[in-house]
Amino acid sequence: MMRSPHVRVEIHLPRVCAAAGAIRARIGREVRLIAMIKADAYGLGAAQVASALDGQVDEFAYFSLAEAREVRRPGLVTGPPDGAPDEFAALGVRPAISTLDEARRFAGRRVALHVDVGMQRFGFSPDRLGEFISICGDEECFAHAATLPQAHALARAARGRVRMFHSAASSLLDRPAAWQHAVRPGYALFRDAVRVTTPLRLVRPTTGPVGYSRFRAERLGIIMAGYAHGLRPAPVVVNGRPQRVLEAGMNTAFVTVHPDDREGDEVMLLGDGVSPETIARATRTRPHEALLRACAMGERVWRVE
CATH class of the missing domain: 3.20.20.10 (Alanine racemase)
Structure with a gap:
């Protein structure tokens, strides 16, 4: 898979450490x-x-x-x-x-x-x-x-x-x-340490059947990530509202949007309401694979605080 320069993969290392601490507290020192x-x-x-x-x-x-x-x-x-x-x-x-x-x-x-x-x-x-x-x-x-x-x-x-x-x-x-x-x-x-986002590149009305699968929707958003980056049709979040990737092309994808959503708004592909389990159910795979695919979608940034 390729990494899209338009997708940001934030890895929160303190959350990894917190998860390790929680497991340690549960299993003890022995x-x-x-x-x-x-x-x-x-x-x-x-x-x-x-x-x-x-x-x-x-x-x-x-x-x-x-x-x-x-x-x-x-x-x-x-x-x-x-x-x-x-x-x-x-x-x-x-x-x-x-x-x-x-x-x-x-x-x-x-x-x-x-x-x-x-x-x-x-x-x-x-x-x-x-x-x-x-x-x-x-x-x-x-x-x-x-x-x-x-x-x-x-x-x-x-x-x-x-x-x-x-x-x-x-x-x-x-x-x-x-x-x-x-x-x-x-x-x-x-599982809780990754946040994957990309901005809405375009928001537009439609004038009939859309895309390769000829689906219908009154209004759409377009993001700069597709199946070349491991993206599949699945739930996303835009401005705190549940939305969905309707169709993934090679380098772009169509997402549902709310009337208040605008170009440049953040689309949450993983994290903050979109879990690996949510993606796995939609794509009929395992959460482990969903996490790995999401991490490979874009450029990684490691946060230490």
């Missing part, structure tokens, strides 16, 4: 707080987010070694370990071990054993945990649990056999039984 900053911290900027969260979280989680190389802070790489063992060690990050070949390659190093409890992407089945412990040791294992029963499956396999295990991301933060030794929130840190 449960480790691992901030998941994969995919450039869901589009917010991994380097900026990591700097803001220094001292507030215990460590960071990435998907790839390349992401860890960019941020250069210790933690866990949850994706396939595509890199040399020495580089993982130099960066202070632990690879996720999902296969016996990976286990043998990283034998004697600090690793996290990746147990598949139902996601069916990477990892090995819980009944093979002992086999991997015999090669890599019993320091840590983790899973990507989408449900509480999946978190329980990891606990049954690991309790009494592995010193640290964890499986809860943002969706299980409200289930204390899933916290185990650590939690790995990502979306929960970022």
